[in-house]
Amino acid sequence: MTTTNPKTLPLPPGNFGLPVIGETISFFRDANFTDKRYKKYGSIFKTSIFFSPTVIMVGSEANLFLFTNDNKYFSNKWPPSTKILLGSASLAIQNGGEHQNRRRILSQAFQPRALAEYASTMEEILQSYLHKWEKMGTLTWYPEIRKYTFDVACKLFVGTDAANNSNFVKLFEQWVGGLFSIPLSLPWTSFGKALRSRKLLLKQIEEIILQRQQQPASNNDALGMLLQATDDDGNKLGVEEIKDQILTLLFAGHETLTSAIASMCLLLAQHPEVLAKVREEQQQLGFSQLTTENLKQMTYLDQVIKEVLRLVPPVGGGFREVIQPCEFNGYLIPQGWSVLYQVPKTHQDNSVYTEPSEFDPERFAPSRAEDKSKPFSHIPFGGGMRECIGKEFAKLEMKLFAALLVRGYEWELLPGQDLSIIPAPTPYPKDKLKVKFVRLNS
Template sequence: MTSPSKLPLPPGKFGLPVIGETIEFFTDRNFQKKRLEKYGDVFKTNIFTKPTVVMVGAEANEVLFRNENKYVKATWPKSTRILLGADSLATQEGGIHSSRRRIIFQAFQPRALESYIPTIEKITQRYLTEWEQKQEFAWYDELRKYTFDVASTLFIGKDGGAETPLANLFEEWVKGLFSLPINLPWTAFGKAMKCRRKLLRELEMIIGDRLKTYDANAEPTDALDLLIRAKDEDGNALSIDELKDQILLLLFAGHETLTSSLVSFGLLVGQHRDVFEKIRTEQDALDIGNGLDMATLQQMTYLDQVFKEVLRLVPPVGGGFREVINTFEYKNFQIPQGWAVQYQIAQTHKDEALYPDHEKFDPERFSPERLADKQKKFGFIPFGGGMRECIGKEFARLEAKILASMLARDYDWELLPDQDLSMQVIPTPLPKDGLQIRFYRRKESSSTTA
């Protein structure tokens, strides 16, 4: 049997010295597609200043997800690791990661999610009313404010967070997450580092105020309350520094990627009126009266199909990174120790064997008769997979379904003409003109506004 280190490297090229093909990675939305067509579903490149193997498809995902801490370990580009912080769940490894994941999951367990529903409904209705009054606007900008308001209210108890300095700092910080880690005042990374320091100071004040009034016997009111009182297996609570980095990660996860999914929903459903009518028919059949609950949300099976197809067609994260800790073999190529590996979410979801006519928006793929997401292990991975699967995926689904339900019951929208609907993909996908829409109340609304 040939040793993996004796096998050839995958085909591909490294590009320029040091920065490799990083610029093309950022600027060419067909970066992966071109290389897949030229080299096949495993190839080498150099991005974020590191030699990297790109492995595409369900089989590749299974190898990486099932061999965490054997062949690979989770990693992020250097800029992302620094800006998320050493105490962030995303950058932690091994036993610490497992322990902290169990703690943070307390903010996303079913009981916690159920308690979030009335707050999400209240904020959603406020925005729906504002959008009706505005009539015409860029939906992406509004959805960013909406998701930040929900996240800041539920995670740190800061209602109306989108109108605070915290939101502006957060926006600038996000812009540097996937950038070249050059820490100069005028670079995206340098500006993001400055914002990170200010964000941590803000969060420290919020946490400090909460600790002053902390009552161990009181019912938790938000995720921060849950995290403050949470203990690991040895009975230790999170430190202030850990709390700050974990809350920053929660704000990012509950805002950035969810905004992208919601704007993709608005775009795709806005282009397919037949799908919107089916969503509306399902909502009307549920006869929702005074507010939603988890049982009612679970009955929205067609809406589930729609969101799965949105996430398949436009996943908010295009892929993820691993670092090779032991050289291994994949498809008769050497995947060398010390290199990075990128798995591909977007390209996995274009596999014609799993998703025939993959460019078509077809929620029926996920119907009980077809179950496209169950065909192959790790063939549908909008939230990643394995022990690093997105911890907040059920929260994202909850918020998305509440917004879509309230939209379909009482409101409607149409895409304005003469706009650029092509997608930019860094850091997350969005239409280049921000999805310009006309928003209005549903004609002959059949439900009572929540």
């Protein structure tokens, strides 16, 4: 796809906006930022966001080009605020050989054997929350789901009940609030508050690490595995790096999963015919115990989860830096620019998906398999060598949540609430999902 001399080609259409800040403010504030420009310019256009000229590319062909040319034309990139707040040792920030090496180490925490161990802990935590929600009767569900996923992430990644520590939770929420912000490190800005929270969070995580180093080795959680892991030269990971990696895992295992689970609960409530089919599958399978092996047999639930992640993807896209000028669709993508691929617009492609704005899990049935018509047309976890390392963990947690929920409970959306989706930092319903929650047949 690259010509011998791409530099002679035109730049993509588009507008850089204001000097220095470009269109960054519109990018943050306008939920239809990409949509408007896509309608005006097509599937590739230029803008300027996060202080960098940027090409936004939409669609499965663009994703294929990007994901198969990582480390050739493109290198991983994050907005400045995200890069600083995740930390230089975070897997999300690392590049090249270092990234591959650390990815191999961290992936041990997401192997099938580890996931099988996690399932019973997830179930135990979820059961306690289901009982709590039943007692509440009516509740605002989104913040409760956040507490649940954070409990799970703390237990399975750090081995602690840190979620019971309200100070830790508060600091974490403040840190997340600045991840995608304008990096002004003043005390009252989102970024300034997040920087302070990061420092205090890392102090608490370091205390946990030092305690664990005094205890017998354990493989029950990600921290235990990281403490024992060695790199290619046989060296153990340093405490500073483990702190950044743990913070990244807590973010990835909590923020995006909260969004995905809340979207699943909302869409099932809005589509009772789909919920009925999910229940029917559970009754037919009739497992009293939910193991990772049993979960594999829930094929209709798989389709539902894929459709939830297609319709309301928790992550909107990903940045790359152009390390070598290249050509795509007849346009020059200059060295030093940023590229942003787009997940929601990819998932709305009507050349791939029939009536893409409809919630239709059957589109993923083997007889239709709409996502298989083009590579990288279903990318809730990204793709290529930087595909989300916790993909199977996320699917396990969503599946377990859905199976236990539909077996034992009913939930009804309370009237008069705004269910429109706020897109950032991860999508959630505006009024945070108010429901009536009751035990089945009670």
